[in-house]
Amino acid sequence: MKPLSFFLAATAFGGLAAGQAAAQDAASCAALANMSISGGFVASANVVDAVDPLPAYCEVRATALPAISIEVRLPMEGWNGKYYQAGCGGFCGVLGRADAAAGWINAMRPGLERGYATATSDSGHHGLSVVDAAWAYNNPAAERDWGYRSISETHRVAHAMIGAFYGGTSEQAIFQGCSTGGRMAHMAAERFPEMFDGIIAGAPAMDYTGLVATKMAWLMQANTARDGSQILMPGKEALIGEAVMAQCDALDGKDDGLIDDPRQCEADLSALQCVGEEGEDCLTPAELSVIDRWRQGPVNSAGEQLYPGGVPAGSEPFWWLWLTGNGQGGGKLVNAFVTNFGRYMAFDHDPGAGWTAADFDFDVDPGRMGQSSGFYNADNPDISAFREAGGKMIIWHGWADAIVTPYKTVDWYDAAAEAAGGEDALKENVALFMIPGLDHCGILPRADGLAQAGLDPMTPLEAWLNAGVAPTSIMAGQ
Structure with missing residues (x-):
């Protein structure tokens, strides 16, 4: 050739x-x-x-x-x-x-x-x-x-x-x-x-259309409270990552600080739940729920998986750049990608600047991206x-x-x-x-x-x- x-x-x-x-x-x-x-x-x-x-x-x-x-x-x-x-x-x-x-x-x-x-x-x-x-x-x-x-x-x-x-x-x-x-x-x-x-x-x-629209909208909705505030804030990635690594590092037979296949990791983070006063060394029920939804990946109201898997175990050190931000205005790029994609690129009829990831309907919207899926x-x-x-x-x-x-x-x-x-x-x-x-x-x-x-x-x-x-x-x- x-x-x-x-x-x-x-x-x-x-x-x-x-x-x-x-x-x-x-x-x-x-x-x-x-x-x-x-x-x-x-x-x-x-x-x-x-x-x-x-x-x-x-x-x-x-x-x-x-x-x-x-x-x-x-x-x-x-x-x-x-x-x-x-x-x-x-x-x-x-x-x-x-x-x-x-x-x-x-x-x-x-x-x-x-x-x-x-x-x-x-x-x-x-x-x-x-x-x-x-x-x-x-x-x-x-x-x-x-x-x-x-x-x-x-x-x-x-x-x-x-x-x-x-x-x-x-x-x-x-x-x-x-x-x-x-x-x-x-x-x-x-x-x-x-x-x-x-x-x-x-x-x-x-x-x-599946990744940047459906999956990223799911990630953003999962970490957004009813009042629009961010639930899992920067600073707890290390706490989560250490617990995950302690449970899953050796699954591949090697204690090397790496997870060879995160599909095999089902880390239980319940021991990190705050008892009494909230703090940086524990996770609130709302924060645990965010992580559970991130691991699951997007589903519709019938429970059907709309995109394979979710955020992989072992990725916690990198969450600040993609998911949570660094507390100084940097990172959290998933939010920027899904917001702009949904406003201007994803749908057969662009909704424009007023659209937010909170508007994504997991029952309806995956079917409203026919033209863009053919292009992209x-x-x-x-x-x-x-x-x-x-x-x-x-x-x-x-x-x-x-x-x-x-x-x-x-x-x-x-x-x-x-x-x-x-x-x-x-x-x-x-x-x-x-x-x-x-x-x-x-x-x-x-x-x-x-x-x-x-x-x-x-x-x-x-x-x-x-x-x-x-x-x-x-x-x-x-």
Whole structure:
């Protein structure tokens, strides 16, 4: 399998000829700014000097109409003949956000360091932050671009630039993303099965209507009192986490401060209930109820589970960022995501700024997101077209992810194995790595310091694609 041919990309972008010589110098880079493209335009093309470990590259900024902002980075020297595309986190809206930091998640850096031509996009709109969803209000075209079209348009524009700059097409294409970027990775495998030879999907938020609307509304309602106040406040995560670890750490036969599979943990926190005066060293009945509901996950009035599982045991050290806040105005991102998603992105008819998560009806509202589920969701376990094209996919997820449920990823993998005719058949194309104790996308470090910097799915994916060696680990240095 290989990406869209240079001939097709060149035809769409002005009839460039394959095999055309490319002098990879500043003049050749600058010339890309004058390139005429179909369905879009190039805004700028400039050389960025090398800064270790990144090589010098030609930075191209372009727009695919109506509003997908794209950045392409083309190595000035030593291009390896391959292409690497990065996903985008949250509701995105910020071009190249991941590359402004030192991490590799949703960043072009891992590809550029290895000589790949790289690209990313803002997923089709400008946002004030990755939790800003106002751009989607009554705007199905923008929702479509965010959902799936920005993936293929970024690929299309990038390959036109590759053709013009190097005089040929890429011989291999890789996609990498985590969270929403992981959803994009699954979308690429489903909707564009021949576009990428290799895919890395981390903590994939593959079912946005189920996850961000239904599940997150449940989490927020569970922690909201009748007067609108927050029940479980910051400060008791350590108390809860210590009790959970004491009961569940050794279930896997190892006393290592990690819970290998939180599905096996049924910690009883009743001994923590306050007797007499409330304090920081005990839990009120209302706080215990919040935790019980978080562990359960969303159900309707008939008791039917609407989304697999809930907040996993072992994720307590990370609750401040996603669920409770830190008491200083930081964190509690679940609330921001569900509120803005429900107002502007989730429903077939957007309710607007007056909507709150308290308005979510678990009997009715899961059925009112038909259009958005078609745009956003990428949880179809049948990826036979991708597998038949020879694609290889590494999926990884932290077992202590408190925002994107790891249980959904495991359920998807089991269903994909059944659709493929068994796990052995699926393993020919898909490798799953579930990492004990790891936060969402490895953003916050676990107790032993492991975070995203300690992971490297790129090296084993390259070995799988180029040497046929199936991956056995995604830990850096292994």
